[in-house]
Each structure stands twice: as C-alpha cells, then as structure tokens.
Amino acid sequence: MASHYEAPIRRPLVIGDKNYHDVTVDVAAPVEGKANKSWWIVFTISLIAFLWGLGCIIYTVSTGIGVWGLNRTVNWAWDITNFVWWVGIGHAGTLISAVLLLFRQKWRMAINRSAEAMTIFSVIQAGLFPIIHMGRPWLAYWVLPIPNQFGSLWVNFNSPLLWDVFAISTYLSVSLV
Known part of the structure; x- marks a missing residue:
C-alpha cells in the first residue's frame, strides 16, 4: 500500500507557450485598452442616472422631505427599505469574511479585502440615509x-433616527477593527 497519494498530472491552465508578460498583457488589456462604443453607452446611461439621483437629493434637501409624500405611513417603506438594504449588504460582507476565516481557507485574502471594503462602503452608504431623512443635513x-447651551437638553431616545445612528456607528467601528 502506498504511503502517499500521487495526484494525476493536471493540464496546464495557460496554453500557447506564454510567459508572465504575455499573461499580464492579456489580463490587463480590457482595463488598459480603449473603451468600445457599448461601454460608453452604458457609462452615459449610468452618469445620467447618477446625476438624476443627485438632483433628487438636492431637491429633497432644498425643499424638505415633504416632497416624498410622507403623509401616509406606506410611503415610509422606501427609505427604510433602502437603509436596511445597505445594512444587509454590510452584513453580507462580514459574513463572507467570517466564513472564509472560520474554514481557514488559504486563498481567502483577496476575497476578504473585497468583502471588508464592501462592508465599510455599504455602512457609509447606509449612514447617509438617516442624514438625508432628517431633511436638514447641516x-x-x-x-x-452632545452638551449644548440649552443645559439638560438631550436627544429623543425614542426616535428611530437616533437608534439608526447608534447602530451604524457601532457597526462601522466594529467593521473597521
């Protein structure tokens, strides 16, 4: 009985007698090359959507959150759903990183970096929603x-906005460590 396992010979992943420089050029060509017409079309559509969203935020801040039509409770679902969506994306990044660490995967570092960056950026994005929701971001x-000139005036601890701030700041500080 053999004391060790002999792996069958694997076929090479890169064929065609290429060296490291050729592989690097092939991998970097889509990024370093000139963008084609379809890329510019998608980029233009994305830029228009971004500018439209930025205009909506500026309109909301300058006019007030009454433009959202929040006189019915059903309309509150949109901003709460967006907030919870970004917090959930942050949890997914933490979960991916934790699962790979628990299973001690040797190849996890690149995926962990992406997952942890995704966590940080999504928590920052979730933090923007309570600020915009206040209607007066300034x-x-x-x-x-914080202590102020009004003496014993404190925030309303029953407010969901305050608990959103506590949740985001706690989650962001834990994610940064």
Missing part, C-alpha cells in the same frame, strides 16, 4: 447626545 449633529 443639522445632522442634532441626533448626537
């Missing part, structure tokens, strides 16, 4: 319990 510090 007064965002009002949700923080």
Whole structure:
C-alpha cells in the first residue's frame, strides 16, 4: 500500500507557450485598452442616472422631505427599505469574511479585502440615509447626545433616527477593527 497519494498530472491552465508578460498583457488589456462604443453607452446611461439621483437629493434637501409624500405611513417603506438594504449588504460582507476565516481557507485574502471594503462602503452608504431623512443635513449633529447651551437638553431616545445612528456607528467601528 502506498504511503502517499500521487495526484494525476493536471493540464496546464495557460496554453500557447506564454510567459508572465504575455499573461499580464492579456489580463490587463480590457482595463488598459480603449473603451468600445457599448461601454460608453452604458457609462452615459449610468452618469445620467447618477446625476438624476443627485438632483433628487438636492431637491429633497432644498425643499424638505415633504416632497416624498410622507403623509401616509406606506410611503415610509422606501427609505427604510433602502437603509436596511445597505445594512444587509454590510452584513453580507462580514459574513463572507467570517466564513472564509472560520474554514481557514488559504486563498481567502483577496476575497476578504473585497468583502471588508464592501462592508465599510455599504455602512457609509447606509449612514447617509438617516442624514438625508432628517431633511436638514447641516443639522445632522442634532441626533448626537452632545452638551449644548440649552443645559439638560438631550436627544429623543425614542426616535428611530437616533437608534439608526447608534447602530451604524457601532457597526462601522466594529467593521473597521
């Protein structure tokens, strides 16, 4: 009985007698090359959507969140859903990183970096929703319990906005470590 396992010979992944430089050129060609027409079309559509969204945020901040039609409770679902979506994406990044660490995968580092970056950026994105939801982003510090000139005036601890700030700041600080 053999004391070790002999692996069958694997076929090479790169064929055609290429060296490292040729492989690097082939891999980097889509990024370093000139963009084709379809890329510019998709880029233009994405830029228009981004500018439209930015215009909507500017309109909301300048006019107030009354433009969202929040006089019915059903309409609150849109901004709450977006907030929970970004927090969930952050949880997914943490989960991916943790599962790969628990199973001690040797190839996990590149995926961990991407997953942890995804976590940080999605928590930052989720943090923008309570600020925009306040309607006056220049007064965002009002949700923080800081000493002020009014004496014993503190934030409303029953407010969901305050608990969103606590949740995001806690999750962001844990994710950064």
